[in-house]
Amino acid sequence: MQLEFLQPSAAVASLVTIFYLYRSDEPVIDGIERADVGQIRFMLKGQGQLFFPDGHAEPSCPIMINGPGTGAAAYRVDGPFHCFGAALRPQGWGALIGIPAHERADRVTDGEAVFGAAGTALLDALRGETSVEAMAALVERFLLACARSIPPEHQRLCETVRKWLAASEAPRVAALFDAIPLSSRQVVRLVNHYFGAPPKLLERKFRALRAATALADGGDPREVAELFYDQSHMIREIKHFTGHTPGTLASRMDPVLAMTLSPAAFNELSPPEQP
Structure with missing residues (x-):
């Protein structure tokens, strides 16, 4: 198991607090994640389910937008599991996702429905990279192009x-x-x-x-x-x-x-x- 963190550049620091790259080649990965901020997660390999505090479960999707958490959640993924993610600031959620955050708290939103063909192309490009730095550079350009202004x-x-x-x-x-x-x-x-x-x-x-x-x-x-x-x-x-x-x-x-x-x-x- 490998988990790397990378600070965003100043250009996107108002949108993102941290980038991360997770890799595990185990056949099944079970875990718990703390109540977190909103996330965009690019599933490079693997698929699974998330189990939320109220007891409901949702499947993963290739580009997975996780709403802010109100309690700890569990997950199970069929591996190998590789994921590149971006933890969003509240301003980043508003500028990039647009949906009121409380409507998607403890929920998964399909990122391909939000970002369209450009998001799918980005996912394909990320799968061709190996380093967290190269992936972050691709994602930063994408986020800057997608971001809307907020009041x-x-x-x-x-x-x-x-x-x-x-x-x-x-x-x-x-x-x-x-x-x-x-x-x-x-x-x-x-x-x-x-x-x-x-x-x-x-x-x-x-x-x-x-x-x-x-x-x-x-x-x-x-x-x-x-x-x-x-x-x-x-x-x-x-x-x-x-x-x-x-x-x-x-x-x-x-x-x-x-x-x-x-x-x-x-x-x-x-x-x-x-x-």
């Missing part, structure tokens, strides 16, 4: 939400409402549209993911638990958003999940590099 006020809202989530290990929704000169109803509607969930769920999601990252990086469980009401609350929240308890994060964590929880990969809240 400046929506861009500012997305950046305000990012800063709100990044500013505290336990952000509070009231602070977000205070920071945006809109009614609370408008804020919730726009946050749903770009982030795929209302502010309260984002607060829970990123607190749990931060806690899981800290524990996976060797943090003191007692200090991490201070972010929650009590220890049982911490266990429930981490289990919901990562599929693991704090104990299994340390002892039996899925290897791909371990990599995506590493501080180097967990950068959804990092500021975009300016072109």
Whole structure:
């Protein structure tokens, strides 16, 4: 199994947080992925199913657009499985996908239906490359050609939400409402549209993911638990958003999940590099 990460260039950093290339030549690959941001995944080899928090399952497709996750999901793929992916910023979801993110949360969207023949041609070209750098260069050109503009006020809202989530290990929704000169109803509607969930769920999601990252990086469980009401609350929240308890994060964590929880990969809240 191989998982490589690559930072996007400044030209697409407002759309994408990270590129990655996953390869496994096992005949069957089972795993768990944490509640994630929106993704575009190019299935270079393999096909399978995803199993979502509400219990429903969906098949993969050659170009797979995964909506933002509201809880951990499981997957099973008939290998060998090779996949190139791009993790999207909320602005990137709006500019590239166009569908309100909350309508596709915990869902798979057929990327060939969204991107058409140009997407299919890109997939074919990616299958002819071997390095994450060459694949990223192809995908960056494609994304820049596809991206639509989104209203400046929506861009500012997305950046305000990012800063709100990044500013505290336990952000509070009231602070977000205070920071945006809109009614609370408008804020919730726009946050749903770009982030795929209302502010309260984002607060829970990123607190749990931060806690899981800290524990996976060797943090003191007692200090991490201070972010929650009590220890049982911490266990429930981490289990919901990562599929693991704090104990299994340390002892039996899925290897791909371990990599995506590493501080180097967990950068959804990092500021975009300016072109």
